[in-house]
Amino acid sequence: MQKKIRQSVREIEISGIRKFNNHVAGIPDIIRLTLGEPDFPTPEHVKQAGIDAINNDFTNYTPNAGTPSLLEAASDYFYDKYNLSYSTKEIIVTVGATEAISVALQTILEADDEVLLPDPIYPGYEPLIHLMDAKAVKIDTTETAFKLTAEDLRAAITPKTKALILPYPSNPTGVTLTIDELREIADVVRETGIFVVADEIYSELTFFGTHVSIAPMIREQTIVINGLSKSHAMIGWRIGFLMAPEAITSQMLKVHQYSVTCASSISQKAAEEALHNGKDDAVQMRTEYNTRAGFVQERLIKMGFSIVEPDGAFYFFAKLPDHISQNSFDWATELAEEAKVAVVPGSAFSEKGDRYFRLSFAASFSQLAEAMQRMATFMEKYA
Structure with missing residues (x-):
């Protein structure tokens, strides 16, 4: 019976992050x-707020796009934070940012369309593109400090290009884009008429300055994805947001409706509280992550790894020293088995990532200190 399952489903694999x-x-x-x-x-x-929702029996279906009060709160929040002007008809509450990505791609992609991805990139996009019988086209950013440039974007666009996925701050690199870099990219997008799917889930974890969204620059062509998993430590609550002009959200809502009906009513009440009274909830986390980043960066450099300083999120995408001949998977496996420190092989993010590894510093300072000591001892054998 397995042979009767759709081929594109059989061809995709579980995320390399989860596998490792x-x-x-x-x-x-x-x-x-x-x-x-x-x-x-x-x-x-x-x-x-979530407990109160349960105690008040707020446990039924909500409108497909989300409760009116949460949509109002989201509209106000993202305008105050990033100057994003979306009405309640232009926002959909999703089951996390992951569902938002899926709904966006299902809505805009047709067979043989091409989707551009800055490379290396989080591995959650390409399988969804493949499921739509479309093609992921990767743009190498390893020579530009992990930043997509307007020049490289223009060179990658073909008549089949339907969309660019633009995640920043980036997973796995932590790199973000400046307003000038975004304007240059926006100019190319405007000229060529493609969509931008701007995944801004780490927007509140921007270390230097305030996050800038590309959406106001090219509003009619942009689908914004955000959520509360990273900004409010609400991973398991599964609340994301899709924002786009109404002509787009009215179509995405159909896909969302037939996929999940609506996000959890209880989670929506908690999200409403987060947006109304938790606008600064990320400040403490962001400060702590930045402090940890400085600590980890100094030690990784001393061990011989090449580093591009992250602008946000909570990752390093570090390059192995040239004299280490192993690929990233074998090296990371050895690190785990001998030093008892687990990092993600860069190959989980792309072929270009095979000489890198991703290290998450979303861990306690004591854990990071112990991990750095173990890694330093492990790396002595390569000296």
């Missing part, structure tokens, strides 16, 4: 710096 995390999970006393989830708890006032 599962591969090393059974090693005793291992410090896992693999998964991209905050190590902070959901703020108390947000948790209480």
Whole structure:
């Protein structure tokens, strides 16, 4: 019966991040710096809103796009934060940013369309593109400090190009784009008429300055994805947001409706509280992540790794020293087995990432300190 399953489904695989995390999970006393989830708890006032929703029996279906009060809160929040002007008819509450990505791509892609991806990139996009019988076209950013340039974007666009996925701050690199860099990219997008799917889930974890969205520059061509998993440590609550002009959201809503009906009613009440009264909830986390980044960066450099300083999120995408001949998977496996530190092989993000590894510093300072000591001892054998 397996042969009767759709071929494109059989061809995709479980994320390399999850594969490796599962591969090393059974090693005793291992410090896992693999998964991209905050190590902070959901703020108390947000948790209480969820508890109140349960106690008040707010447990039925909501409107497909989300409760009117949450859509109002989201409209106000993203305008105040990033000057994004979207009415309640231009916002959809999704089951996390992951569903938002899926709905956006299902809505705009047809067979044989091409989607441009800055490379290396989070591995959650390409399988969705493949499921739509479209083609992912990767643009190498390893020679431009992991930044997509307007010049490289223009060179990659063909008559089949339908969209550009633009995630920033980036997973896995932590790099973001300046307003001038975004304007140059926006000019190319405007000229060529393609969509931009701007994945801005790490927007509140921007270390230097305030996050800038590309959407106001090319509003009619942009689909913005955001959510509360990273900004409010609400990973398991599964609340994301899709924002686009109404002509687009009215079509995306149909895909969302037939996929999940609506996001959890309880989570929506918690999200409303987060947006109304938790606008600064990310400040403490962002400050702590930035402090950890400085600590980890100094030690990785001393060990001989090449680093591009992250602008946000909570990752390093570090390059192995040239004298290490192993590929990233074998090196990371050896690190896990011998030093009991788990990082994600760069090959999980692309072929271009094979000489790199991703390290998440969303872990306690004591864990990071111990992990750095273990890694330093491990690296002595390569000296």
